[in-house]
Amino acid sequence: KAGVTQTPRYLIKTRGQQVTLSCSPISGHRSVSWYQQTPGQGLQFLFEYFSETQRNKGNFPGRFSGRQFSNSRSEMNVSTLELGDSALYLCASSPGLASGREDIQYFGAGTRLSVL
Amino acid sequence: GNSVTQMEGPVTLSEEAFLTINCTYTATGYPSLFWYVQYPGEGLQLLLKATKADDKGSNKGFEATYRKETTSFHLEKGSVQVSDSAVYFCALSDQSRGSTLGRLYFGRGTQLTVWP
Numbered sequence: 001k002a003g004v005t006q007t008p009r010y011l012i013k014t015r016g017q018q019v020t021l022s023c024s025p026i027s028g029h030r031s032v033s034w035y036q037q038t039p040g041q042g043l044q045f046l047f048e049y050f051s052e053t054q055r056n057k058g059n060f061p062g063r064f065s066g067r068q069f070s071n072s073r074s075e076m077n078v079s080t081l082e083l084g085d086s087a088l089y090l091c092a093s094s095p096g097l098a099s100g101r102e103d104i105q106y107f108g109a110g111t112r113l114s115v116l
Numbered sequence: 117g118n119s120v121t122q123m124e125g126p127v128t129l130s131e132e133a134f135l136t137i138n139c140t141y142t143a144t145g146y147p148s149l150f151w152y153v154q155y156p157g158e159g160l161q162l163l164l165k166a167t168k169a170d171d172k173g174s175n176k177g178f179e180a181t182y183r184k185e186t187t188s189f190h191l192e193k194g195s196v197q198v199s200d201s202a203v204y205f206c207a208l209s210d211q212s213r214g215s216t217l218g219r220l221y222f223g224r225g226t227q228l229t230v231w232p
Binding site: 004006033035042043045048055056058090092104105106107108109110 | 150152157158159160161162165205210218219220221222223224225
């Protein structure tokens with residue numbers, strides 16, 4: 001069974017640009033969450049989507065946005081990139097409580113974003 | 117609010133030594149507790165979990181017990197191996213929000229290095 005797939009694995013952008021990161025969850029999982037990992041701030045929650053609806057949002061500026069498609073795949077977008085956006089962006093998927101399975105978050109390998 | 121505090125690293129041990137990584141939490145409601153492990157260049161892997169007080173999670177020789185009275189979930193292993201070298205994160209889930217368990221709140225992570 002394939003795990004959570006994030007693309008691309010590495011990305012280099014310059015300040016002011018925008019970027020879109022993609023996440024394909026484990027088959028059958030309906031919830032996708034995004035986290036930002038930096039040495040200074042650790043792991044910080046960005047947002048969670050379930051059945052195409054944003055259910056939860058962390059404390060990030062509006063430049064960070066996301067969406068989920070009907071096949072549960074998710075994208076996050078960062079506009080007007082800043083140097084401080086350089087981080088590892090992790091996506092996690094989980095089946096949801098109604099699935100009858102344990103609702104555990106499984107993580108992808110992440111997208112390493114460098115902003116120059 | 118919800119938060120997790122875990123001991124600062126790095127932790128350096130010799131092979132076959134005993135490992136303890138302390139983790140305490142603050143939470144509203146009755147969260148589930150997790151330990152995740154991150155190997156270099158990879159995402160997070162679930163190591164073990166506990167969903168209610170006095171539950172003991174265990175996997176690959178690692179154990180942690182959900183202690184509600186001390187709000188703790190300390191990670192232990194009786195005999196570490198070089199292959200256990202990684203960063204370990206303690207986390208708690210938001211209480212159930214209907215369809216999903218919600219976001220994870222992470223500690224800052226503890227770097228473990230095991231020497232042969």
